Amino acid sequence: MTEQELWAEFCSKKNIDIDTPYEAWGFGGVEEGDTDRLAELVIKGVKFGTASSYDEYVMEDVLDELPKPGDYSVILDSKDEAVCVIRDYDVYVRAFGDVPPFHAYAEGEGDRSLKYWRNVHTDFFKECLDETDMPFNQESKVVCEKFSVEYIPGKELPEDELLFVEPSMDFAKEIAAYRQEMLDAGSSFDGCFSMKRMPDMQEYVDYCIGWANPRREADEHGAWGNVLLVIRKSDMKMVGCMQVHSVLTERMKKYTGHVGYSVRPSERGKGYAKKMLAKALDFLSSFGFDEVYVSCLPENEASKKTILANGGEFMETVYLEEDGVNLEKYRIRL
Template sequence: MLRLVKTSVEQQDQVLALLSEWKEDGSNIVPTTINKDTSDFDAYVKRLLDAEDREKIEDGWVPSTTYWLTDGDELLGAANIRHELNAHLLNFGGHIGYGIKPSARGRGLATEQLRLALEKAKELGIERALITCDRENVASRQVILNNGGVADTPYTEEGGNVVERFWIDVKG
């Protein structure tokens, strides 16, 4: 059974294995919040947990909670839920960033991961969640649509990259 769990020091070996696999694959690690220095794993865990507290985050950032997708045996991916949006996140990033490690892709896990993340967003009081993906990321677009995403106006970054923006009603 898939579930989302918060970070703990007991997960060190699994987190390091997941990040190592992602780096070896060469694909972008998403959400970027997990792609940080792990040389002091206790500090890594503390940083992820501190991000939930407005008093402990950097100016310009919003509180966020990071979860790992697990089947009970291994970590399969990660999701980061931003508790609110700022101007940047309205265009790029949205409320939820999520990713599945390379060896676990293509099995429908991301659709379930986003569904679980939307439940967590609802618990945080988010009524409408903004989810974004690059226009070229067809798989992520389908995951968002599978979870009830309704397209909004795309955002074009300075370099020309088009970011698709979708809203999902999570009140219901």
């Protein structure tokens, strides 16, 4: 199927104006077969991110063509056959050395680790800039995109899909609305990092980005991790929030574990927490963990069911003295 045929079919089935702009392209790589292999990862739902060299846009004087949220693309294979339609929902430009682990996971390659991503993309970006006088190093800027699959010929896609998004000002209104609803309901801000004490969305977004930066110096707590906004694709509403810790403090090791999460009060009881924890576990597997620890209050039956549904094994009840609460600690083997 040609790109034009697939685009026309997509627009017809999804009631989208056929004159809506889109790009058609195939994934690049340094090895033979990368174009088809990466397209197949998209079809399987493993790959939902990609990256390109910002310097190439500068060199070609086409900065106005930088991708942005909402952009459509038709993905091509090595024979220029169209395989699917995708749409960007998260785009940012960042120094290569600052790209966080979740983006590496989103690219879906190898073991999905940041180390693997850096190794593969160092070669890729050097090749991209090989015919220019621009060097590639840790400070070179890259364009990071996250996308959702909008259409695959002959395949039904889930209508209740959740998107997992790194905090950015593109979602500032949703974060603010989520925060207010949590405050109004008197809910605990589990998995929200410092959202409760940060009404300034720019401050909160910057804080989350800094926490995930693999090059930052360790603070007094020594923890690293990623905050993930959980966005319902059908209406782009923020329905949940997660903290996923890849390096634990002593407090986390003894009590709270690798993952914290919450669901928006008006969206509870819809199975979102189970999907969120499953995604967090899959993400943590990219760090090489064999097992993950998660805790909940003994009286929180909903959280307990979520943990058990994801393979949780009860270990012990621990007393967190500084908060004056008991916590049930669970282990999940990956």
